[in-house]
Amino acid sequence: MLQNQSIIPDIKAIIATAKDKAVKAVDNERTIMYWNIGQRIFEEEQQGKDRADYGTYLIKFLSEQLLPEYGSGYSVRQLERYRQFYRTFPIASALRTQLSWTHYKSLLVLDNPDKKEFYIAETVKNNWSSRQLERQINSSLYERLLMSSDRKDVLAVARNEKLPSDAREIIKDPMFLEFLDLKRETSYYERDLESAIITHLQDFLLELGNGFAFVARQKRIHIDGDDFFVDLVFYNRLLQCFVIIEIKTEKLTHQDIGQLQMYVNYYDRVEKTQNENPTIGILLCAKKNDGVVKFSLPEDNKNIIASQYHLYLPTEKQLLEEVKKELESFEEENDNQE
Structure with a gap:
C-alpha cells in the first residue's frame, strides 16, 4: 500500500x-x-x-x-x-508572450491605439482567455470606463501605473449581464437575478472588474431587534474595501438609495477595520433616474454608485451614443459649476 x-x-x-x-x-x-x-x-x-x-x-x-x-x-x-x-x-x-494568436486576432479589429493598449494591458494583468478578451471588447469595456473616468486614468490603472483611487475608475455603468442567459422581455424577481449571478459568479466577477472577491449572499444584519439582508457582498483588494451590491429589477427610487446607504454605514461602523477604506455600495438596477441619484446623495459622494444593468450586449453604435450623451452631460455640469 x-x-x-x-x-x-x-x-x-x-x-x-x-x-x-x-x-x-x-x-x-x-x-x-x-x-x-x-x-x-x-x-x-x-x-x-x-x-x-x-x-x-x-x-x-x-x-x-x-x-x-x-x-x-x-x-x-x-x-x-x-x-x-x-x-x-x-x-x-x-x-506579449502571454497573448496567443487568438488574442491578437481580436485586437487587430481595433483601430484606436489607446483602446488597443488598454485591452493588451488588461489581458496580461488579468490573464484573460481569448474568449474573455473577445467578450470584453464586444461589451465595449473601454468605452464604459471612459464614461466615468479620464482616458489617462483608465490607461494608467490598466498598466498598473496607479491604483484606482475612486471606485468609478473600475466599476462600470452600465453593466452587461448577457451571460446570465435571461430573456430581456421577461420580468424577473430580484432573487431570480441574484440566483443567476451566483450561478455565473466567475463571469460576474469578470464584469465587475479588477480585484473583486465574493464574500456573502443574503448577508444578515441585525440592528436593534430588526433583521435586514444584504443581497451580495464582495471585497475589492485594490480599493481595500467591502463592496455591497443591492439588486433592483424595477426603476431605482430614493428609498432604495437610503436602504443601501444604511447598509454601507453599518459595514463602515461594524465590519470595516481601521486599515480598510470606506465601504462602497452599488445599486444594480434595471432603470435609473440620474437626477434622483444626484439629489439623494451628498455632492461629494464617492461611495454610492447606481449602475444600470442590461441583459444583452449593445451594438457599438448604441454604446458610442451612450458615451457621447454621458460626456455631454458631464461637460454641461462642469460649465454650470463654473
Whole structure:
C-alpha cells in the first residue's frame, strides 16, 4: 500500500502544468511564425509598390501555392490578416508572450491605439482567455470606463501605473449581464437575478472588474431587534474595501438609495477595520433616474454608485451614443459649476 497518498495528485499536477506550458510554447511559436509571414509579405509588396494591384496579386498567388499543402490557415483572408498583424505590431520583441494568436486576432479589429493598449494591458494583468478578451471588447469595456473616468486614468490603472483611487475608475455603468442567459422581455424577481449571478459568479466577477472577491449572499444584519439582508457582498483588494451590491429589477427610487446607504454605514461602523477604506455600495438596477441619484446623495459622494444593468450586449453604435450623451452631460455640469 502506498505510504504517501498525495503522489497521484502531485504527478497529475506536474503533467497538467507541463502540458499547459507546451501548449503555450507552441502557440507562441505559431504567433511568431504568423508575424514573420506578415513581415515577409509586406517586404515583398514594397518591392512591387509601383504596381497598384501587386499586393492583391501577391496574396492571391501565395494562397494558391500554400493552401493545398498547408490548409485553411493560408487562405487569402488569413494571409491578409498576417500582413495586418505585422503592420499593426511591427516590433517582434514587443509581442506579449502571454497573448496567443487568438488574442491578437481580436485586437487587430481595433483601430484606436489607446483602446488597443488598454485591452493588451488588461489581458496580461488579468490573464484573460481569448474568449474573455473577445467578450470584453464586444461589451465595449473601454468605452464604459471612459464614461466615468479620464482616458489617462483608465490607461494608467490598466498598466498598473496607479491604483484606482475612486471606485468609478473600475466599476462600470452600465453593466452587461448577457451571460446570465435571461430573456430581456421577461420580468424577473430580484432573487431570480441574484440566483443567476451566483450561478455565473466567475463571469460576474469578470464584469465587475479588477480585484473583486465574493464574500456573502443574503448577508444578515441585525440592528436593534430588526433583521435586514444584504443581497451580495464582495471585497475589492485594490480599493481595500467591502463592496455591497443591492439588486433592483424595477426603476431605482430614493428609498432604495437610503436602504443601501444604511447598509454601507453599518459595514463602515461594524465590519470595516481601521486599515480598510470606506465601504462602497452599488445599486444594480434595471432603470435609473440620474437626477434622483444626484439629489439623494451628498455632492461629494464617492461611495454610492447606481449602475444600470442590461441583459444583452449593445451594438457599438448604441454604446458610442451612450458615451457621447454621458460626456455631454458631464461637460454641461462642469460649465454650470463654473
